[in-house]
Amino acid sequence: MPLKLPVPVPSLKNYHHVSLLKSPQLADRIMSKLRYDKIYNDQLQILDVYSSNLVFSLTLNNYLSPKQHILMEDRPEYVKYIRSYFEKLPDPASTTFEHVQSDPYNWQSYLDLTQLQPGFEKRDHIHSKFLFTGLCHLEGLVMQWMACMGNQNWIQKFGNVRMLLWIPQPTALKIMAPANTRERNKCSIVREAFSDSRVIAMPRNKLCNSFQDDVMDECIIFEEDDFSNPVHPMALVEFQPKDNDIEDMFTWDFITKNMMILKTKPVSESVKNLGPGAEEWFKSSLPADLLKRKVNSLEAHDFKVILDKFEEWPFKPETTIEFISDDRS
Template sequence: MATPRLAAMCPATKANLAIAQTLNCIRSKKPKAATLVDLINPKLCDKIVDRLKLKDNYTGTTIIDMNPGLGIFSKTLYERLKPKSHILLEPYSAYQDHLREFIKPYPKMSLVGLDGYDWSSYVQLFKGEQYSGPEFGPGFVPPRPRTVPAEEGLNTDILFVGNLTRLDGAQRLTSQLLSTCFNRTWLQQFGRVRFLLWMHDLEKERIIPQAIQGRTRPSAVADTVVELTEVAGSGTVRHGKGFSVSKLSPTQDKVEETPPKKKPPKSTVERLGYAVEKELQKQQEWIARRDSGRNGMAARYKVRAPLIEQAVRKALCTFLAHVDKIVHLAAEGEHNPYRDISTDELLSRYRAAMLDAQKSPEQRREEAEKAAGLEFTQEERESFAEFEEEYLLATTGDRQRANSFFDETYARTLDPPLLQAWERRNNNPVIVDPNTDVHPHRPIALLDFQPKLIPEWFRDESSDEVNKRFAAYDRLVRAIFALRAQTLKAALKTLAPGAESVLMSMPDGKELGKRRVRCLTTAELVRIAQAWKEWPFRSEEDDHMVGYNRKTVSDDGHSRLMLR
């Protein structure tokens, strides 16, 4: 089928065809640039900027735009905010050829051929004295944003926008940008600078998980320093290994408000007891009918009474035979040991057996110890219970499901809730359709990072001390979240030999040690890190072993380092 002539097309069709032709041209020149996921729907960009509500506070700001791609989202930001300076950081020559023509109608927009993944790019951009290199266009005006103290709120004089879909390890770069909120480097040297990041859904779910089972180190660090909002996304929830879904209904905040429907029990004792209760309930219903005074009910009950009695006895005998471990049981034959026992006596034995079956393992253990003449201290009992939870029960499927349900219920009762994804502002992100809004057709999301005041422990005048405290915090969180479904005390044992003893220096350390790692709030994590840093047996060298030093290859073939 022939392609329609451009002059005969509607404006929207013309725009889409022009976008498609531009993409084909770019990717034919530089295949590596094709890994970037580009926005191709201008109307979607309008919805996203409306949702961000930037116009009130960010009009006339400075925009640093990393990997703008085709520039469709950049154009919307420029037209809405009318920035005093809009800098496009694009290292790939294939995109640069397109962007040089793209920026001509926008006098405050500049193209800079620096790589946003390089730390040196920002040093050149903000501290350079001369801008005569080939990366800078003619007449380039360097950004000079004002500095706003953190206590005065967000610095609205500068805004960072980045598309991280080109890099497979976007989580690494995101983690590094979060670390700058602690040590006040990168753009955070100017105050609390807001940054918007496009990323793949896979990376998004690690930063802002939807369920407590998915809470990992990156999300815990993000919760500490930024208010996180999913502005736009595909609206899908990924399932399978590594992607956890909520164990609760989306509308269920507390278990008490929407109790789960009672299901038949699964164990043999409970199943047989359930059958007995059903027969007893039928018997009570017939007795109620007999006593209701309705015509004929007394006579009908008199006829049915033997059958009802027989059904109750059969259920009781089957239950007691299982409890007494009788393999073969005949209801009325000579091998039935319950044949001459009254129904009331059978019912009494059944009640006693059910009470015994409902005893907790601790009660059974205490009874066995008492019968054997053994006595244990409370500390010894707690030690054994801890061992049992950590090594015997924690890996069983039933216990894992029960722990997940309990943890999520607890996390939702906190104020604010433990996960930022549960905040009201994250309920309805703008939907990005992978099939029509982006190319290549991959699900992506836009996250809005608004730095908060960092916890007081990190507010030290010495940058060296701040770096040491963050290194200790990062080391702790990295280690314990590797075992996020375990208790804090069990996870601390992997940090260093005897590291669980740091809990002894905390007033509530004993209770915190029993809590699973994924249920710890950021305030509790900071207090634990503070106790860890003051632990006399800690090695500072271990703290500084965490970090990133990943080599990649730039457009000119030279190796470079990611942002550190």
């Protein structure tokens, strides 16, 4: 029988202006709902980033008894807390935890994880031996992790790796926004195109009313004081990546990004952002009903239609790769 670790109510105060899960009872409710113990076996490897106060990490470990559970956390206060927790255990070496003092924001941190070898699995199912989880307050980083589902790189190079992430509740609202809503944006198209996703849990607050009914029906609603700082509400979202047949992700990204700049305008107008002469080309090549629709009413498959016509365009831009500054090594 694997060792069940104590999950203390953490004594840590707010740190770095973030909000931390402080209720072991809520963590238990979530794991009971997810039933991951029926999905994963004893060969499971977990990569757990921004592990902070360990409440969710310990509960996850107790329920799943993974073969390996890597905690990637480098913030000094949390590093001190993690070390103190394991030092107090009767036999720290008996756990499957490994603490890696690296920055989850840095791409190099993942390249350095040579001890993480879950193996590749085909993309017709969710990876059976690898789970990525964590608590991330950085919306931009969440968006980059989502993009990797389409690009099939980073941790997604191993196959379709499930991501179970605590993220800011306003970010979850953007990600889950369906077509024809004010919140609809590029990240919700990414979510729709490259994953089957759902909100697992969120706090009871005014923002709840902005989510669609189908999202709320499946969701655990918890009290705001289950987290350390209600000013920064967090929601738990499950991303289940799915395979795609898009050959040029740079062009798909270019089209969705530039058309969503004019998301309240009809397609016939927003295609102007795709380059000189685009308006004339798409008016002659796209269906009339698609041209009349507002961009924020489009679903992922509609953008695939536009992508296919873009690829046929004789005078399309020579490159759709947009270079951005990234100070990470």
